[in-house]
Amino acid sequence: MKKDKKLSALNMAVQNLKSKKFRPIFMMFFVMLMSATVFFSTILMKNLKQGIKSTTERAGADIIVVPNEGTEDIRDSLFAGTPCSVFFDKSWKEAVGKVEGVERVSSQLYVGTLSTSCCDLPVQMIAFDPKTDFVVQPWLKDQNVVKLKKGQVLVGDRVEAEPGEKIQFYSTEFEVAGKLEKTGMGYDGSVFMTFDTLYELKNSKTARSTLPMEDIENKVSMLMVDIDDDIEDVDLIHLRLDIAQCGPKGEKMYAGTTDELLSGISDQVKQLSGYGNVLIYISLISTALALISIFVLTINERKYEFGVLYALGAKKSQMRNIILSEALIISGIGGVTGTFLTYGIVAAFKDVISIKLDVPYLDVSMVQTMPIAGICIAIALGTGIVAAVCSVYQIGKGEVYRLLRENE
Numbered sequence: 001m002k003k004d005k006k007l008s009a010l011n012m013a014v015q016n017l018k019s020k021k022f023r024p025i026f027m028m029f030f031v032m033l034m035s036a037t038v039f040f041s042t043i044l045m046k047n048l049k050q051g052i053k054s055t056t057e058r059a060g061a062d063i064i065v066v067p068n069e070g071t072e073d074i075r076d077s078l079f080a081g082t083p084c085s086v087f088f089d090k091s092w093k094e095a096v097g098k099v100e101g102v103e104r105v106s107s108q109l110y111v112g113t114l115s116t117s118c119c120d121l122p123v124q125m126i127a128f129d130p131k132t133d134f135v136v137q138p139w140l141k142d143q144n145v146v147k148l149k150k151g152q153v154l155v156g157d158r159v160e161a162e163p164g165e166k167i168q169f170y171s172t173e174f175e176v177a178g179k180l181e182k183t184g185m186g187y188d189g190s191v192f193m194t195f196d197t198l199y200e201l202k203n204s205k206t207a208r209s210t211l212p213m214e215d216i217e218n219k220v221s222m223l224m225v226d227i228d229d230d231i232e233d234v235d236l237i238h239l240r241l242d243i244a245q246c247g248p249k250g251e252k253m254y255a256g257t258t259d260e261l262l263s264g265i266s267d268q269v270k271q272l273s274g275y276g277n278v279l280i281y282i283s284l285i286s287t288a289l290a291l292i293s294i295f296v297l298t299i300n301e302r303k304y305e306f307g308v309l310y311a312l313g314a315k316k317s318q319m320r321n322i323i324l325s326e327a328l329i330i331s332g333i334g335g336v337t338g339t340f341l342t343y344g345i346v347a348a349f350k351d352v353i354s355i356k357l358d359v360p361y362l363d364v365s366m367v368q369t370m371p372i373a374g375i376c377i378a379i380a381l382g383t384g385i386v387a388a389v390c391s392v393y394q395i396g397k398g399e400v401y402r403l404l405r406e407n408e
Helices: 002-019 022-059 068-080 091-097 136-142 195-203 205-210 213-218 233-244 263-301 303-311 316-348 350-356 366-397 400-405
Strands: 063-067 102-112 124-128 152-155 166-169 172-179 190-194 222-227 253-256
Touching (some): 002 316, 022 068, 022 263, 022 316, 063 068, 063 233, 068 102, 068 253, 091 102, 091 222, 124 136, 172 195, 190 195, 195 205, 195 213, 222 233, 233 253, 316 350, 316 366
Parallel strands (some): 124 190, 152 172
Antiparallel strands (some): 063 222, 152 190, 166 172
């Protein structure tokens, strides 16, 4: 019997919503916007934080040395793959290696492309020395990548090229030896090669006109420093100062940890996260208020209807069930539609969104997004329930006779 009452309340709710098509659609639209805002903001913040974590974990060096004027460029390249060309004198490598407390030093050279044969946008070229490298090669080894020969490159996950194909940078052709797995950092939009391979750009007129190719063998972009394990935090501060001042005079250098290098982005993410939370709260409150207002208006218009149902023997609890069913239908459909419509758009245009918003990548796999989708739908349903409970309170205040008289 109890089941029949619930079915009756649900059926009446469906019929009521069908009789007034515009209003339910309008309410569903509010819930859709709220769900879309919560879902997209949460996905974006989660991926930004994951990008910072991945970059920090994969940097693989205790201290990073870059020119002061190039810190932002290197940071953006590491985090989001934004192409840059940064150069300083290679003699710094030898000088840093002689500093007490430094165990080993490896150099990298960053060159941004103007255009490529593989991609719509420029990519980051990263050259490393296989003889001294302790950052890139261990990571490549984990992916079972073959050793690079002269003229060969490895491409990141976002670079549109496959093993065995040819790719051009500055009118110079290279062979793609392998494709790397997704990392969640700027490496996904980068191309790796040895120094000898990068030096082949010296034969390119385009490269010579835009890059210091005549002296490229004496240039590096970043030094990755591995220090002694017994270095204390206090000694680390002095060691960083020694490293920053050990090279040729005239070049101001930055020597810090990956965390410190990315601190600017971390602060931006925290700020964006705060803005995102405010946007979510505003969306929740405005949607709840809109639903409450519309439900109150609807109930005021239907007081005579409720009075007739009371007179026929219906209980107030049954009336509440009808309103609650309507709220759950509206918020449920709006929540599901808004969440999965947003998921579809993000999944279809994730690469475009990633580039436009400088996000390393957007992980929209089912494993990552379904829990968030479930939370968004639950929030939508909860908002509908709150709106229904707040508005249905009026029904309990009315006597049958007064409800019947109000529409006369």
